Structure formats: structure tokens, C-alpha cells
Amino acid sequence: MSSKKKKRKPVGVYLLIAGLAFLVSSFLSNIPTFRSVELDFRDLLFEIRGPLSVEDSPIVLIPISDEADSEIPQKYPWPTNVYAKLIENLNKAGIDVIVFDVIFDQPDQYDLKNDTLFANALKKYGNVVLAGDFREEDYEDGKSQTTLFPQQILQANNPNPVGLVDVNPNTDGAIRTYSFGTTFNNKDYYKLGIEALIIYDGISRDSVSNVDDNTSHSFLLGKHRIQKDAINSFIINYYGEEGHFPVYDFAEVIDDADYTTTMERDAGFDINAFDDPDFEEGWLYEGVFENKIAIIGATMPALKDFYKTPLMKTEINSLGEKEELLRPGYEIHAHAIQTILDGNYISRQSATTVLLLMALFSLLLVFINRFFGPVWGGISMFSFMGGYTFIVIQTFLNANLFLNLTAILLTLFAAQVGTIAYQYFVEQKEKRRIQGMFSSYVSPKLVEQMVESGTDPELGGDQVYMTAFFSDIESFSTFSEQMSPTQLVTLINEYLTSMTNILTDKGGTLDKYIGDAIVAFFGAPLPFEDHALRACIASQLMQKELNVLREKWQKDGWPDIVANMKNRIGMNTGEMITGNMGSANRFNYTMMGDNVNLAARCESGAKAFGVYNMITESTKIEAEKFGNDCVFRYLDKIVVKGRTQPVKMFEVADLRSEASQELFDCIGLYEQGMEKYLSQNWDEAINLFGKSLELEIHENNPSLILLDRAKELKKNPPGNAWDGVFVMKSK
The missing domain is CATH 3.30.70.1230 (Nucleotide cyclase, GGDEF domain)
Known part of the structure; x- marks a missing residue:
């Protein structure tokens, strides 16, 4: 009898498949293509979560925009005295910190006295952070890092260190993390947002961690313990798309009784959007800058200070297609600062945990295939994929934790494909074996x-x-x-x-x-x-x-x-x-x-x-x-x-x-004759066998055989003990 048991499937082979699926998915999940897929999914998580409230945020944005450029009589780059006016008016309005995401590395092109006015404002108020950066330059003997800092007169008069504005994009060019700073010539230079918070919270520099301190999972910034994503960075929790924080026009902030905008000049009368002394109206009196952190940065397309980030604004272009708009760079600092102020940090699943889950899912799926077959394996794969994706979403929404999705999905897919491939190979091998064994005597x-x-x-x-x-x-x-x-x-x-x-x-x-x-x-x-x-x-x-x-x-x-x-x-x-x-x-x-x-x-x-x-x-x-x-x-x-x-x-x-009906009639008569034959009613049997004989189609047939036998038994009756059994003498 054919065995009903399935052939035992070797455990070792399935362990090998699980191991190979683990290795393949580990490799694939780290190549740029799949890294980008993982990063895009993390961006999608922000979309699923939606914007967070910044109603109580101290951050305000003042863009260097095309609109402002049209109101300032001199075209960009503006004379630096307008920045002095900006610092003065913001401080009148009760600002706590002013942050420039602009590097003033060139002298004023209109009048050097403007730089002096700018420097005096920096010195007078002492709450301004200027931007700087480090650049790599190529020399004959190799590359060298040089500073791109504000001009010396500004640095000398500003009591606060330069804040760095460099960005660290991921492989797909998007900005998702914020570094703490850079060490240059054995000195720590902190990021623009870090320097802003040092002033805003009055943090002693002794209570700020070193930039490259790898002894802790947190970066200390006074009362803030910033949760690290790497040794020198944390994940920015983006609160919304572009314009999520309050935005105020640059020209309106400097437009007081002492400054004439292009509109005022053309109109022939003053508007004074910041401070109208006659009517006591304007931003000064509305208190929008009181105890705030003002971040000034470029939004002019010509300045090309735009980056890909999560939660980008979208618009419909001229072709009717949905298009994502890159985010102005100064907003990145705003979201990083807000993340620190709220302690709203995002963490990532550890690499060890990811590897353990990959190994677990790989083993689980291949053994489901082993015991229950590829159909249940496929159902399990999609169930695991869907269930794990749901868990990833809920974990981010409820715990601000990024679980690695791509690596797990790749593992499940590789495990299922590997198992099916092996089972197909075994099936074909088994098919060839059985065909070789039975094809000569059973049907295909x-x-x-x-x-x-x-x-x-x-x-x-x-x-x-x-x-x-x-x-x-x-x-x-x-x-x-x-x-x-x-x-x-x-x-x-x-x-x-x-x-x-x-x-x-x-x-x-x-x-x-x-x-x-x-x-x-x-x-x-x-x-x-x-x-x-x-x-x-x-x-x-x-x-x-x-x-x-x-x-x-x-x-x-x-x-x-x-x-x-x-x-x-x-x-x-x-x-x-x-x-x-x-x-x-x-x-x-x-x-x-x-x-x-x-x-x-x-x-x-x-x-x-x-x-x-x-x-x-x-x-x-x-x-x-x-x-x-x-x-x-x-x-x-x-x-x-x-x-x-x-x-x-x-x-x-x-x-x-x-x-045919004749056949049924023949059999009917024959079987009636057989009843008479077994009851030893020989005459009736002979009569019925004779009738059925007339309907037989073969010359030699059962009716003829039983007819002759009945006649013989009539001559020599077998007796009452006869059981009707006929004993064959030959094979």
C-alpha cells in the first residue's frame, strides 16, 4: 500500500534556507536601494501621524524672501545695517534669542559702516547666534578642512560662538538627523540650534556634553538629555510641513518709523508695520516676539537653501501633477530645537534586535512551510508582513520608535521564496524519481x-x-x-x-x-x-x-x-x-x-x-x-x-x-434458469437455459454450458447434500 505519510523533510535543509534568507536579507537591506525604501517608509510614518501642535512653541521664523527683497530698497545681498535694524526691533519686542541661518562671511558691498552697525548691535544685545560652517578644500597634498565663518568684525563683537549650519543628508539626500556639532583644532563647535538653546535656557557651557562624547546614550544640554541616534546626532521629529511655525515678513519686522520700505517710498507715506507710534499698532505691540527664538533664513529660490525632509509641502504643478516642495533649510533648525524643547525624541530599533527578529521570522516561516506546505507558508508570509507593518506604525505613533520594516519584509520574502524554490526543486526531483520508477507501468x-x-x-x-x-x-x-x-x-x-x-x-x-x-x-x-x-x-x-x-x-x-x-x-x-x-x-x-x-x-x-x-x-x-x-x-x-x-x-x-435489451433479456432468463438449477428443478432449468441460449451472441456461452450441465445432472442427480459448487479440474 502507498504510504499516507509525507516524506520526512530534513530539518537541516530548512535551517540552511532560514540562514540563507537571513544573510540575503541582511545584505539587501543595507544596499542603497532598500535603505531608501526604509527611509521613505519612515517619512510615510510622519504622514500617517500628521502634524503636531506648536501652539506653545517659542519659535518664530523670519524668512529672507523674495517678498522682503521687493520691499527693501537694496536688492539682496542687503546691506548689513538691515540686520542691525532687525536685531534692534526684535529686542524691543522682547525676543530672547535671534538665530541667523546665513553666513556673513563677506564685507558689506554698499558701505563698510553698515558692518560696524551690525557688529554694534551684536555686542549691545548679546543674544544673537551667527552661522558658520566648515568646508573641505582640495590641495596638492590632499584635502584640508577650512572655516567658513562670519567676517572678523562680526565675530569679534558677538559674545556668542558661531553655530554650525552644515547638514548631514541620508543616502537619498533627505535631512532626518541633526548633529551636535564638530570638533576642529581640538575645539568643539556646536550646531546652530544647540547654541540657540544655550542662550535661551541660560545653559552653562560646563553642562554641555562634548561633541564626540561616546560614553553615554544621551547628549547633555543643561536640563535637556537629548537621546542620541548616533554618537554625534539625534533624529529630528518634524512637527509639520513648511510654514508650520509662525512666519513673519522680514521687511515688516524692520519697518518702523526710522525705516522706509519700497512701498512706503512709492506711496509717499509711512505704514510702519512693526511699530506705528501714532496709533501704537504693529508687531511690537502684539507681543508676537516676546520671549521667543527668532530664526532668520533664506527662502529665496535663487539662494538654493532647500532640502528634502519628511512632511514636505505638496502642490499641484502646471501639468496637474502632485509635487513635493523642498523645505527651507532654516526650518530644519526650528524642528530640531522644538524636538529638544519638548523632549519629543525618536529612537530607532537596535541593530541587534533587528537581526534577532530577522532570524526569528526566517525560522518561523520556513518551518511553517515545512510542516504545513507552501500555501499556508504564503498565507503566513502575508499575515506576518501585514501584522508587522501594523505594529511598526503603531509603535511609531505611540512610542516614537522606528522599527525596521524593510529588513523584516525582505527576510519574510526571502524565506518564502527560498522555501518554495527548495520545495519546487525537491518536487521536481521526486517527480523525476517517481516517473523513472513508475512511468513504464502507470499513466503520466x-x-x-x-x-x-x-x-x-x-x-x-x-x-x-x-x-x-x-x-x-x-x-x-x-x-x-x-x-x-x-x-x-x-x-x-x-x-x-x-x-x-x-x-x-x-x-x-x-x-x-x-x-x-x-x-x-x-x-x-x-x-x-x-x-x-x-x-x-x-x-x-x-x-x-x-x-x-x-x-x-x-x-x-x-x-x-x-x-x-x-x-x-x-x-x-x-x-x-x-x-x-x-x-x-x-x-x-x-x-x-x-x-x-x-x-x-x-x-x-x-x-x-x-x-x-x-x-x-x-x-x-x-x-x-x-x-x-x-x-x-x-x-x-x-x-x-x-x-x-x-x-x-x-x-x-x-x-x-x-x-442491448437482448442482453438484459438473456441475463434475466439465464438467472431464472440458475435459480431452478440450484433448486435441482432440472426441467425448468433446461427450459430457461434453452431460451437464454437463443439470445447469446457467442457460440460457446454460459447458457450452453449450464444447459449441458443441467441435462447431465438430470440423468445423474447429485442428491440432497449438493451445494451447487462446481469444482474446476484445470487452471
Whole structure:
């Protein structure tokens, strides 16, 4: 019998697949393409979360904009006295800190006195942070880092150190982190936002961590413990898109009674948007700058101070397409400062945790595939992907923690693909093995079913409940006497091909050819319940196919013996042994057992009843469990040679769908005669067998056999102890 158990799948191979999936996904997740995918997803998390409130934020923005440029009489770069005016007015309005995201490294191009005015304002108010940067320059002997700081007069008069404005973009060019500063010539230079908070909170520089301090996971900035993402940076928690913080026009802030804008000049009267002394109106009186941090930076497109960040503003372009707008650089400082003020830090999952999760998911998925198959593996993969993505989103929304998504998804995908690839390889290998083992005696369709079902014969012998099938050409020795060897081979090959095609089409397994004889069975190596019915149907299809062959051979001019060829078929259903049997080096998938011998006796014994298909009662009963396709006729209760127990025998007379009324009438009369025969009513039996004989289609037939036997028993009655059993004297 074919084993119902799946073949044991080696654990080691699946561990190897999990390991390879882990390694492949580890590699892929670190290449730029997938790093960008991960970063883009993190940006999407900001979109999902939406903007955060800055209602209580101390930050205000003052852009160096095209609008301001149109109101200031001198075109940009403006004379530096306007910055002095800006510092003066903001301090009048109660500003705490003024931050310039502009590097004043060149002297004023209008009048050097303007630089002096700017420097005096810096010195007077002492709450201004100027921007600086470090640049790498190429020299013959290599690269060297140089400073790009404000001109000396400004540095000398400003009590506060320069704040750095360099950016550290990710691989996709986006700004997501904010560094603490840079060490240059053994001196720490802090970032613009850090310097702004030192002034705003009155932080002693002794309570500020060194830039490259790697002894702690936090960067100390007075009362603020900034959660590091790397040794020298933290993740910026962007609160919204461009313009999320309050924005005030540069020209309006400097527009007091002492300054005339282009609009005022053209109109011929003062507006004084900052301070109108006559009406006590303007920004000064509204208190919008009181205790604030004012950040001044460029928004002019020509100055190209724009960057890709999360939560960028979108607009519809002239083509009707949605387009993201790069964020002005000075806003990056604003969001970094707000992140520190709120302590609203974002952390990342540690690399160790990511690797552990990758290993766990990889192992889990490949073993789901191992135990439950690729369908459940695929369902599990998508479930894990969806579930983990949900967890990643919720973790960010509720805990400000970035979980690595791409690496996990890659791991799940690689594990599933690797497992399917391995299972496909094994399946194809198994298919080739089974095809090599069984293709010569079972149909390709059956081989496919064996592979798909996962059943595998337990080679060496297994007990199976199935149907044995024997077929033999009547008087074949006469053929060999009247035909040349070449003709005989041609004939027998055509005959066996046609018969075998029917056999395999109905799911039968060819055991062997013995000359003209066909030995086969139904129900192994792949089990199916209706094996007896299939065998009976196959026997009738073979008889009909032989009729077609006889007509063909007659037209082709073969001898009469060929045109009149007949074959006999015997079948029996029961427990038998199947398996690969033979020597260690040469064997055959075959069957053996007493029930096999009985099937063979059915084939040879059919001649005694003048029929061409004889089966045992067990085959008839088993076939009728699964269909009413065949017409059966009870023949006799006999003891075949070599056995002691009697067996009821039946003829498979025809397929019910093609049987004639004459056949049904013949069988009806015959079976009535059989009842009289068994009750020893010999006259009635002889009468009924005589009537059925008139309807028989073959010269030698069951009606004739039983008619002669009834006449003989009438002459020599068997007595009251007779059980109706007929003992066969020959095979």
C-alpha cells in the first residue's frame, strides 16, 4: 500500500534556507536601494501621524524672501545695517534669542559702516547666534578642512560662538538627523540650534556634553538629555510641513518709523508695520516676539537653501501633477530645537534586535512551510508582513520608535521564496524519481497525482486492498504458428499499446507483459477507492477496442485468425502484496498473494463458461459500491484449481450505457434458469437455459454450458447434500 505519510523533510535543509534568507536579507537591506525604501517608509510614518501642535512653541521664523527683497530698497545681498535694524526691533519686542541661518562671511558691498552697525548691535544685545560652517578644500597634498565663518568684525563683537549650519543628508539626500556639532583644532563647535538653546535656557557651557562624547546614550544640554541616534546626532521629529511655525515678513519686522520700505517710498507715506507710534499698532505691540527664538533664513529660490525632509509641502504643478516642495533649510533648525524643547525624541530599533527578529521570522516561516506546505507558508508570509507593518506604525505613533520594516519584509520574502524554490526543486526531483520508477507501468496523470499527493510507495512490499487484472489472447500459440516473427511482433505491439492505453487511462498500473498476456492492478501505487469499478470498465473498453482493431486488421489484409482475435480477462479484489520485488540490483514493482492467483484463475477459467470477462463476487460487490456502470451476470459458484473454498463468479457482460435489451433479456432468463438449477428443478432449468441460449451472441456461452450441465445432472442427480459448487479440474 502507498504510504499516507509525507516524506520526512530534513530539518537541516530548512535551517540552511532560514540562514540563507537571513544573510540575503541582511545584505539587501543595507544596499542603497532598500535603505531608501526604509527611509521613505519612515517619512510615510510622519504622514500617517500628521502634524503636531506648536501652539506653545517659542519659535518664530523670519524668512529672507523674495517678498522682503521687493520691499527693501537694496536688492539682496542687503546691506548689513538691515540686520542691525532687525536685531534692534526684535529686542524691543522682547525676543530672547535671534538665530541667523546665513553666513556673513563677506564685507558689506554698499558701505563698510553698515558692518560696524551690525557688529554694534551684536555686542549691545548679546543674544544673537551667527552661522558658520566648515568646508573641505582640495590641495596638492590632499584635502584640508577650512572655516567658513562670519567676517572678523562680526565675530569679534558677538559674545556668542558661531553655530554650525552644515547638514548631514541620508543616502537619498533627505535631512532626518541633526548633529551636535564638530570638533576642529581640538575645539568643539556646536550646531546652530544647540547654541540657540544655550542662550535661551541660560545653559552653562560646563553642562554641555562634548561633541564626540561616546560614553553615554544621551547628549547633555543643561536640563535637556537629548537621546542620541548616533554618537554625534539625534533624529529630528518634524512637527509639520513648511510654514508650520509662525512666519513673519522680514521687511515688516524692520519697518518702523526710522525705516522706509519700497512701498512706503512709492506711496509717499509711512505704514510702519512693526511699530506705528501714532496709533501704537504693529508687531511690537502684539507681543508676537516676546520671549521667543527668532530664526532668520533664506527662502529665496535663487539662494538654493532647500532640502528634502519628511512632511514636505505638496502642490499641484502646471501639468496637474502632485509635487513635493523642498523645505527651507532654516526650518530644519526650528524642528530640531522644538524636538529638544519638548523632549519629543525618536529612537530607532537596535541593530541587534533587528537581526534577532530577522532570524526569528526566517525560522518561523520556513518551518511553517515545512510542516504545513507552501500555501499556508504564503498565507503566513502575508499575515506576518501585514501584522508587522501594523505594529511598526503603531509603535511609531505611540512610542516614537522606528522599527525596521524593510529588513523584516525582505527576510519574510526571502524565506518564502527560498522555501518554495527548495520545495519546487525537491518536487521536481521526486517527480523525476517517481516517473523513472513508475512511468513504464502507470499513466503520466497517475504519476502527477502521486507527486502532488505526496504519497510514496513503501518499497519492498506492502499489503494493499486492490483489484488484480489478468488478460490473455485466446489460442495465441496458433498465431505464432501461422505468422512470421516480424508480423507477430508488429501485431502484438499494436494490440498491447491499445490495451495498455486504456489500462493506464483508467488508473491501472501495468505489472508486466508475459508474451501476449497483460498483468496489471488497480489501486496501487496511488490508492483510490473505486479500483474495482475502474477495472471492470477498463475490461469492457478493451473488448470494444479489440472490436475496432479486428475491423482494422481485416481491412489491412491480416489473416483470418487475426481478424477473429479474442481475449479473456479475469479480475479479483482483495488484500495483496505490492512493492518492488526482485534482487538487490534488479527488481520490478509487482504484486503477489493468493488473491492474485485467484484473479489469474478467473482469466483462465472464463473459457470454461464461454465468457471473455470473469470476476469474483468481491470485485462485483466492490464495483457496485461506486457505480452502476456495468452489467453483471452470475455464472457459478466454483472451486478453482489449487483452492478449496468455493467462490461465486460473475461475468462483466457490458457497459450499462451500451447494453442491448437482448442482453438484459438473456441475463434475466439465464438467472431464472440458475435459480431452478440450484433448486435441482432440472426441467425448468433446461427450459430457461434453452431460451437464454437463443439470445447469446457467442457460440460457446454460459447458457450452453449450464444447459449441458443441467441435462447431465438430470440423468445423474447429485442428491440432497449438493451445494451447487462446481469444482474446476484445470487452471
